[in-house]
Amino acid sequence: MTLTPDQENLYLIAPELPEILVRRYRLLRKIYYSAPLGRRSLAAYFQVGERVLRREIEILRDQGLIAVESRGITLTSAGESLVTSITPSLKSFLGLTLLEEKLVKLLKVKDVTVVPGDLESDEVVLLEMGRAATRILRECLKPGIVLAVSGGTSCAAVADMLPEAPAPSGITVVPARGGLGEVVDYQANTIAARVAQKLRTNYRLLHLPDSLSQEALQMLLREKKIKEILDLINSASILIHGIGTAEEMARRRGAAPEEMERLREQGAVGEVFGFFYNSRGEIVEHIPSLGLYLEDLGNRVENVIVVAGGRRKAKAIVAVVGNHPRDFLVLDEGAAKRILELYSRKGDTPLF
Template sequence: MDQLLGAQQKLLPEMTALLQKRYRLLMTIQLTAGIGRRALSEIVHSTERETRRELDILRAQGLIHVLANGMEITQEGNDVLDSLKNLVHEWSGLSELEKQLEKNFKLNRVIIVPGDSEKESQAKSLIGQEAAKQLEQLSKERDTVAVTGGSTIAAITNHLSVHIKPKNLVFVAARGGIGENVELQANHIASAFAAQASGTSRTLYLPDHLSETAYKTMIKEPVIKEMMDLYDHTNIVIHGIGDAKEMAKRRNSSLEELDIISEKQAVGEAFGYYFNEQGKAVHRIRTVGIQLKQLNQVKHLLAVAGGASKASAMLSYLKHAPHQTVLITDEGAAKKLTQLMSNEN
């Protein structure tokens, strides 16, 4: 198969670019039903004239409908996308990039979607779609699933009702988070996941930062002990990876804590732990939630993050990520990751 693809690319190199162009157009229409031609042109970085020409071809083939309120994909269009997915993935070089990252970080699996989620909203939606598919494949009846907060994790929500079969899953907030944007908090996301997947949820309404006295008091409370027990028996964890300084600011961290993060050269953050370029945890906030040591006991970990600017943060965490991790990211972050790794060698 690889030899055949190589021969086709050499004989008809223009075919690869054209196929990827039309595939991307069709995929964008699938993800953004009702989109107009001008908005579509901006997303795929094409002129309206070029986009109109390609859309006429897709419509003539019965792959899309052009309606008064925008465009939508047909069932035949969905079938074409499914049939071509692996081929386009191979031709774009993403399959090889996935293997490279899997080997470098010793991860269970890496899934890369096209685009850069910082520049293209559909890339973040694709990350969410792939995460939902992985959750369906890995989860079993009555599994406990812990989720963190963040916009990329929140992007999974809309895909759960499509890809998740009812399994009585229990979605647990992996941490508190009072003070952040409510819709991006783990509590809100756990509840939203449960609603979309026909499951139940358990929330943790505690501040992100606790004093030592408050922490020692809170962990003795029965409801907190119950949550900690749930973490010990969690089957799947879905989490993001954040930029250290950005996450510290979102938490309204004190100037003292910001100085510590800067002084210790932290670049990445996950689960309230801050990591330096070598992947060492150099600082952590005192919070009730799932802890790093508990991750090694979890059967499946889904690390979800994207965007080229997140690559340094991702690199710092992935250097010591548990081997059962499935990384779901985008092309922008993946290519920047390989560049950073190359610079270290």
């Protein structure tokens, strides 16, 4: 962890302070998203004894941040306000602000937001990533634009955390691509509809599978209604998308064992929109589909917001974002630190 001189002094006075701060912040954050909760379920979630948890609960209650009632533990209004506003201060104290600055330089992204915590050990972190992305989205919205969203759990979290409030007039929300045939809640069509409902604006859907043969693609492109929707998608000014690991996405797309082996031999580590990337950001495989294409990201889309987290996705994030810079990257602390580990100390070359 890289510290400022003031932070180093605080560590000398109270070296246990960061651990206490993070522990209580995580506790408040979990209650914020899942209240009402009982002590037993909280102890199980954080894998600590009930006696230890009881002490933390008592401290937070005495500070007026939580309420302990028969129905369970909830946040007070002061607690809710603290959870939603503490992040910038917490990030600075934990060195995450400096981490964001390092990632901006390494990945050449305009802006990086690192959410405290590790997605792979705390499911609430995904919701925090979604909330961070919604703040960026709201700042990018303009009247009359087209907003495209992809499928996946990260984009679903953005839809979940987006506050219900009117957007500027004339905005249309569309799916960035066809569907993968996955869980309905994570399909691009479903997410686009939910985002539009939260923004109280219009949406159009693309009811087609994401993976099609070249012949089928050409045939569909001759259909007037489909072409109209595709033209709308390709006019998007804002795009929100996630990043998948190559192996996971190939498996979800129903790749045969020999195809999986070929991807491994080609060094594929990440996937976006059916394009599989190696560690150098080179496309080693492409599955034809309908929707936004890579050239659209640089040529027409004004703001690209990437939401991806988890240490296991670090290589995929570097391969995609590090070699094809986006405007905004939202990720968790676990992925951010793992990305730094992948880069050599002598230069800006990732070690994989």
